[in-house]
Each structure stands twice: as structure tokens, then as C-alpha cells.
Amino acid sequence: MALVTTTEMFKKAYEGGYAIGAFNVNNMEIVQGITEAAAELKSPIILQVSAGARKYAKHNYLVKLVEAALMECDLPIALHLDHGDTFELCKSCIDGGFTSVMIDGSHHSFEDNIELTKKVVEYAHAHGAVVEGELGRLAGIEDAVNVSAEDASYTRPDEVEEFVTRTGVDSLAIAIGTSHGAYKFKPGQKPQLRFDILEEVERRLPKYPIVLHGASSVVPEFVDIINKNGGSLDNAIGIPEEMLRKAAAMAVCKINIDSDLRLAMTAGIREYMFANPGAFDPRQYLTPARANIKKLVSHKILEVLGSNDKA
Ligand code: G3H
């Protein structure tokens, strides 16, 4: 099967009350772990590449790894640019085979965000690709951006109709209290999401696919393994799974997961290296790392996203 856009996936996910997992990929073991899990569970998936991933692994390597995965498994897979920040970056990914791009204009003014997003949408649609936009700002740390809690802001529901209508964007990422990274809430703070904002967005944009960034649960099992094997991830905390399930049953059609993949992979490597201090063959420690990625993604598909048997 060739790469697909997210159009059909989101339509079915919206109607079926489930969500598609958008998993960040940076190397071969991550691509393999994710796609092996998805293939076994017959789940559509989105593989997404950040600017940092593209810099680390190079565009062609990542595209070819995803193409190789498509040769191994007969699945609907979309290849998506995560957090594109310029028209040029989005264009380069579309020209280079991506079927979907995010233009993250959330740090611009409303008008500038509209102008930039519209320009990307026009180019993408003329070339068979789809576009995700963003309104509101998530807190947290990405490779290139570090947004403090003070600078983060919830999406304003009264802006969404105008933004979607004027840009023609295919899906919209909103900020309802999730954040990037492994420290999503302060120590002692009760995890909470603004489902009232999601409800209001859903009311204003009927049947329109919403995207949730910063949606890792920071799976305690992997945090514990890391901490027991020389790591130090005190106070790491993510989004409770029941909240993600609730969002998936609502208008959220795409749930972004990166930190959980990083934790799963690191747990596999740390556990192996601590048990085998003399090991120096990367295949030995990357095998359990890849197995952890597969285990994590299977869990997400079955227990959080509900996208199994939807391919
Ligand atoms: O939301 C951002 C993703 O987790 C990608 O992170 O920019 O460090 O690759 P990165």
C-alpha cells in the first residue's frame, strides 16, 4: 500500500469515536517497533517527523524507512511533518513525499497565523497533501522551542470557525492543558484538561478532526525501569489514560505521542546495559528497546486509541 493522507482515517475515526496515534519517528528501530505493533493489531497510523528528527536522521533516510515499513505491512500510513514552522519547511516535506504537514503558527498573531497557514494549505492541496494547523499554545519542551507555563495559552473557541474557514486547514491542534515532554504537571498538581474547551470547539466545528499534542501518559512502568537502572526522572508525570480515551471518543482524531516512545526505548537500553555492563553490540541493547516500542504502541492502540481492526 502507498502512503495515504489523513482524510479518510480522520473521517472514520470521528464517526467511530476512536483516534489515530501519531508517533514520532527518529530511527529504524522506532519505525519498526511502531509499525510491527500496528500491523499485528490492524491499526492505521501516522508516523510523524519533527524538524529535529529530520536534522538528526535526514529526510531521505526517514522517508525510505517508512517506505520499507510499507513494504513489510499492508497498512494505511500517513507520513506527517510535526511542528513545521515555515512555509519552506512544509513545502520541502511535501515535495519530498510527505502526505501531511503541520504548520505551527501558534506563536504568531491570529492574523499572521491565518496568513501562513493559508499559504501552506494552498500549496499542500495543490500537491495532494493535507495540513494541520494550531490555535493556542502548549507548554513544554521540544527540540527547538521551550514554552514556559506562563507563555502557554488555551485555545479560544471563539476563534476556531474563522481560522478554519479562512485557512481551509484540514485538522486543528488545540491547547486544553496537555504539554510536551515528561513533566506535564507540577509535583502535587492534579492532572486536569479543559474538556469544556474541547466541547465548545466540537460544537462550533461539527465533524471536524481535532488534534491533541503533548499527549504522552509518561507510562510509569518505563519511568520505574529507568529510575531503577541509574536514571533520574523524579516527578515525571503525563496525561492520565482515561482522559485520552475520553478525548478520543470526542472530536479528537489524532493523538500525538513522542515522550512515551523515548521513555520506552531508553528503559530498554538502560535495563539491558545495567544487566550486561560489558555489552557493546548495539543490536543487543536496541533489540529490547525496539520490543519496548512495540509493547508501548500495542498498549496505546488497544487501551487508549481504540484504533485496532480499523485498517
Ligand atoms: O512535539 C515535539 C515532538 O516531541 C518532537 O520533539 O523536536 O525534540 O524532535 P523534537
Ligand code: 13P
Ligand atoms: P509528548 O511529549 O507528550 O509525547 O507530545 C508529543 C507531541 O505532541 C509531538 O508533536
Ligand code: ZN
Ligand atoms: Zn506537539
